[in-house]
Every structure is written in structure tokens, then in C-alpha cells.
Amino acid sequence: MALYTSEQAAILEKGAVRPSILFRMVLTDNAVVRLWAGFGDLTIDTDNIEDDASNIYYGAGELVDLPVFEALLNGDADRVEFVLSGAAVTSEVVNLSDAESELVRRARVNVGLVMFDEDWQIALPVKWIWEGLADSLSPASSGSSGERLNTLRLSVGSALTGRRRPSPAYYTDLSQQARSSGDTFCERVNLYRQEQPKPWPRA
Amino acid sequence: MPEILPIEDFYPNNPRWDRVGARKSGGRSLSGISQRASTTGGGAHTATLLVQLRTANQLRRWRSYGARYAENGEPFELPFLGAGKVPLLGGATYEGIPHGDGSYFDDGAGYDNAPLIEVSFAQAYDLRDTEVQLNLDSEVDIIGGEPFSVINSDGARLHFIKSVTSRTATTITVKIDPPLRAAVTTATEVDFDNPRCLMRVEDGWYGPLTHLKFMDAAPIFVEHFDPQAA
Numbered sequence: 001m002a003l004y005t006s007e008q009a010a011i012l013e014k015g016a017v018r019p020s021i022l023f024r025m026v027l028t029d030n031a032v033v034r035l036w037a038g039f040g041d042l043t044i045d046t047d048n049i050e051d052d053a054s055n056i057y058y059g060a061g062e063l064v065d066l067p068v069f070e071a072l073l074n075g076d077a078d079r080v081e082f083v084l085s086g087a088a089v090t091s092e093v094v095n096l097s098d099a100e101s102e103l104v105r106r107a108r109v110n111v112g113l114v115m116f117d118e119d120w121q122i123a124l125p126v127k128w129i130w131e132g133l134a135d136s137l138s139p140a141s142s143g144s145s146g147e148r149l150n151t152l153r154l155s156v157g158s159a160l161t162g163r164r165r166p167s168p169a170y171y172t173d174l175s176q177q178a179r180s181s182g183d184t185f186c187e188r189v190n191l192y193r194q195e196q197p198k199p200w201p202r203a
Numbered sequence: 204m205p206e207i208l209p210i211e212d213f214y215p216n217n218p219r220w221d222r223v224g225a226r227k228s229g230g231r232s233l234s235g236i237s238q239r240a241s242t243t244g245g246g247a248h249t250a251t252l253l254v255q256l257r258t259a260n261q262l263r264r265w266r267s268y269g270a271r272y273a274e275n276g277e278p279f280e281l282p283f284l285g286a287g288k289v290p291l292l293g294g295a296t297y298e299g300i301p302h303g304d305g306s307y308f309d310d311g312a313g314y315d316n317a318p319l320i321e322v323s324f325a326q327a328y329d330l331r332d333t334e335v336q337l338n339l340d341s342e343v344d345i346i347g348g349e350p351f352s353v354i355n356s357d358g359a360r361l362h363f364i365k366s367v368t369s370r371t372a373t374t375i376t377v378k379i380d381p382p383l384r385a386a387v388t389t390a391t392e393v394d395f396d397n398p399r400c401l402m403r404v405e406d407g408w409y410g411p412l413t414h415l416k417f418m419d420a421a422p423i424f425v426e427h428f429d430p431q432a433a
Contacts, residue, residue, distance in 0.1 A: 019227075020242045038244030039224065040384045040428060043330050056330075059244070060428035119333040120245050120382045 008124050012115070017123055022112035023063055023082070024049065025134065025154075027103040035063045035084075036114070049110050049128045061085055064151060066111070069130045069158075080132070082109075082154040107134040109156050132156040205358045207280045207399060208268060213254040213261055218284045220361075222246035222381070223425070244331070245381030247426040248361055248400050250281060251407075256418040265418070273408035278427035280359050283350045283398040290320065290395060291344040322351070322393040325374050331382040334368065337393060341372045350398035353387060357429065360384040361400035403427040 004012065011017065021037040022044070036042050036057040046053050067080035111130040117123040135155045142149045168175035176186035190196075224243030231237050256262050271277050299313025307313050320343050325336040339345070347366050352359035365378040402424040410420035 018240045018242060020244060036244075037225070037242060039247040039426070040244065040382075041330055042244065058428075116244060119378065120331065120380075121333060 004124065011117075011123050018116045018120075020114050020116065021063070021066060022057055022110075022114055022126060023066075024057075024110045024112065026108045028105065028107055029103055031103075034058060037063050037066075042114075044114065044122065044126050047126060047128075049112070050126070069111070079135075079155060079157050082156060084152040084154060085150070104134050104137050104154070108132075108159070109134050109154075131159040133159050205277070205279045205401060207282060207397075208272070210252070210254070210282055210284065213256060213265060215284055216253045216255065218250060218252040220248060220250050220283065223249050247428070248402070249405075249426070250400075250402065250424040251421060252284070254418075254420050254422065256420070257416075259416075262412075262418060265420075269408045273404045273422075276403060278358065278401050278403045280399040281402040281424050283361060283400070287348065288350060288398060290349045291346065292320070293342050293344055318394065318396045320395040322395055323390045324387050324393065325389070327388045328383055328386065330384075330386045333365075333380065333382045334376065334378050335383070336374055336376045338373060339375045343395070345370075345375055345377065347377075349395065352394040352398045352400065353383065353385075354392045354394060355385045355387070357385075358401035358427075359394065359399045361398055361426075401427045 022042075023033075023035040023037075025033040027033065032052070032055075034055060034057040036059045038059040040059055042057040042059060043055060044050055044057065046055075062085050063082075064085050065083035067082065069080065109132045110128050111132075112126045112128045114122060114126050115124040133156065135157055137155070138153045140149075140151050140153055168178040171186055172189055173186045176183055191198075222245070224241055224246030227240045227242055229238035254265070256265055272279055297319050298317065299307070299315060300317040301307050301313050321340065322343075323338050325338050328335050345364055345367055347364050349364045350361060351364070352361055360383075362379045362381060362383075365380045368376040368378060370376070405423040405425045407422045408420060410418050412418050
């Protein structure tokens with residue numbers, strides 16, 4: 001499936017299309033944090049991600065840094081970190097910065113791409129390019145000359161990856177203990193590898 | 204509503220209004236030029252200027268404003284300064300505000316404080332619209348580049364006329380820049396007389412006191428956006 005229809009591709013080919021980033025996070029109490037990388041307020045059309053017609057994305061410098069998103073490769077879970085400003089205390093920040101907050105754990109995070117035309121009108125439907133599940137939020141504060149830098153680091157895992165224990169797949173004592181605790185069947189497995197020194201005579 | 208900083212009282216000079224915002228570059232290409240795209244939806248206003256405080260009263264007032272705006276971080280409205288601040292006026296006269304029954308004083312004057320250029324939105328517009336129709340007297344000539352303020356509920360926002368699309372005797376359709384900072388209703392006030400913008404102090408409010416008497420300061424202002432609650 002093409003990312004854009006041919007009409008939309010024609011708009012892109014015209015040039016002068018300017019992209020910006022949307023950040024949307026649904027907390028576990030269904031409150032939604034909406035931020036974008038520009039200035040002022042922004043409203044977008046509803047789609048399969050944004051279901052609220054009266055949505056407002058806030059742009060006041062809250063979004064400090066976005067990570068590089070990677071495709072899932074060889075089953076390696078992609079964990080990324082968003083950096084939010086911790087300077088202005090809003091109700092969102094208060095909610096989020098409670099380290100024990102259950103609001104953040106498994107909260108859905110979407111990152112979208114919005115395209116503006118030469119008059120700063122939204123030229124194309126928003127493309128939601130990444131989805132993740134938030135894990136934890138850690139406030140950080142560091143000093144520099146003149147002012148302290150307060151940030152919130154939001155750790156998010158790609159929604160394509162799960163978090164499971166590895167299955168006990170090997171005939172090693174470790175795996176065997178995980179399967180049935182106390183069983184000694186695989187106890188001597190590590191003696192069967194090559195170049196294992198065998199003391200003789202037995203002490 | 205935030206107050207207007209009476210910046211003219213402090214002998215301002217060299218005002219520089221600019222727009223900040225992140226730009227993306229594609230890197231320097233083989234041909235030598237690089238592609239650029241702005242990504243911030245019109246940018247935020249910044250202003251720098253030089254104030255020259257020459258009297259003790261100016262210093263006192265400057266420190267008083269500094270306590271509120273520079274130390275306390277309150278937003279305020281900063282007037283736009285410089286030539287080309289108001290549109291070309293072809294015969295517009297200042298009428299003032301009449302009495303309650305619509306009559307004026309004997310000499311024909313009204314109360315002071317009425318706008319010279321009375322402008323309002325001809326219809327309601329959404330957040331971030333950039334083409335708007337304004338009710339405007341035919342005596343006022345808009346050619347593009349004029350600064351004006353839209354008076355929103357949280358304060359005045361500075362915009363510029365980008366280009367004129369069409370003109371009738373009482374209305375004008377213009378493209379504006381940056382996009383509207385909030386949705387407006389019909390008859391929302393537009394201020395061409397005293398364009399100004401909701402700003403806060405970024406830095407540089409105080410300068411050295413030369414001979415213990417004179418202060419030259421170069422404050423830096425940036426447009427204020429409320430951190431919003433969900």
C-alpha cells in the first residue's frame with residue numbers, strides 16, 4: 001500500500017510542503033496528552049488514531065527531543081526515549097512526573113507527521129508513523145551556567161514488541177530448574193562440553 | 204488581560220522583530236546549496252531592542268516593571284515599534300467616542316481612547332487560518348506588510364498582512380502571517396492602531412549603570428505561550 005494517494009503525492013511533488021511532528025499519548029485514565037513541535041495550538045482532523053474532534057495539540061516548547069525510530073530487526077526490541085520539558089508545571093507534567101504513576105505504564109504513544117502548505121494550512125491527512133507503549137518516566141535535573149535544566153524522559157517501547165521471559169528452551173540445568181524446580185536431570189550437562197577438564201583420579 | 208508595557212517611555216531604539224523556529228536542512232548538496240524547510244507552523248515572535256534610561260524616574264519604573272516581568276515572568280504586551288507601523292490613511296479622521304446619546308462635545312470632539320482605524324473580523328475563523336476577511340473603512344489603504352494585533356482572550360497576538368486577495372468598499376480579504384493563534388468569532392477586535400504582541404522577557408532586562416545614572420539595556424523578548432493543561 002502506498003503511503004500517499006496519487007493526489008496527495010502530487011501535492012508533495014509541488015514542493016513547499018513543510019513537515020512537523022505530532023506527539024499523542026493516551027494515559028491509562030484515558031486522558032490524552034497532545035503536543036506538537038511547532039508554536040501555538042493546532043487542531044487536526046479526526047482519523048483512526050485521533051478520535052476527538054475538539055482535539056488541540058499544544059506547542060509551547062514542551063517537546064524537547066524525539067528519538068530516532070528504528071524498524072524491528074531480528075526481534076530486537078526497540079526502546080526509545082522522548083524528552084519533554086520539565087520547566088513549566090502543568091497538570092500533565094504533575095501527573096506524569098509522579099514516578100509511581102500508573103498513568104504512564106502501558107500508555108499508548110503515537111507519533112505523527114503533519115504536512116503544511118505554503119500558507120501553513122494542513123495540506124495532507126496526518127500520517128501516524130510510529131506507535132509505542134510507554135513504560136516509565138524519569139525526571140532529570142542538571143545544572144548549567146545560569147539555569148538548571150529540568151527534563152522528563154519518557155521511555156517507550158515499540159508496540160510491535162512484547163515483554164516476556166525467554167522460554168526455557170535448552171537442556172541446561174538453568175532451564176530445567178525453570179521447568180521443574182529441584183529436578184536434577186540436567187545437573188551434569190555442563191560437564192559434557194568439549195575440553196571440560198576431568199580430574200583423575202577423583203579426589 | 205495582560206498590561207501593555209509602555210516601552211516608548213524608555214527611549215527605545217533599534218527594535219528588531221524576528222521569528223524563531225526550527226528549520227530542517229538536508230545538508231550541503233553536491234551543487235553547493237542545501238534544501239531547507241521550516242517545521243514550526245509560522246514560528247514565534249522575538250524582539251530585541253535597546254532602551255536608554257536617562258532619568259531617575261525611568262530607572263525606578265524600569266526596576267518596577269523588571270520585578271514583575273523579568274523576575275516574576277509575567278507575560279505582557281509589547282508594542283510593535285518603527286516606521287510602517289500603521290497602514291496608509293487616506294482621509295481617515297479621528298472621531299473619538301461619543302456620549303451615550305451618540306452626540307459629541309460642542310467642538311465636535313469625542314472622548315479619547317477610541318481606535319482611529321476600526322477593524323474587526325467579518326466572520327468567524329478557525330484556529331490557524333491564514334486567509335481572513337476584515338471589515339475596514341475604505342479610507343484605509345492596506346498594501347501588505349502592515350502589522351496588526353488580534354485581541355484574543357489571553358492577550359494580543361501580532362500578525363502581519365502577507366498579501367491582499369480582494370478589496371471592497373467596506374471589507375478586505377487578506378492573507379496573514381503567522382496563522383491565527385486562536386479561533387476568532389465575528390466582530391473580534393483587530394487593532395491596527397497599536398499593534399502589539401503577548402511576550403515575556405527572555406533575558407537582558409538590566410544593563411550597567413553608567414556614571415551611576417544612565418542605563419542602556421538590551422532586553423530580549425519572546426512570544427508567550429501558556430503551558431496548557433490537558
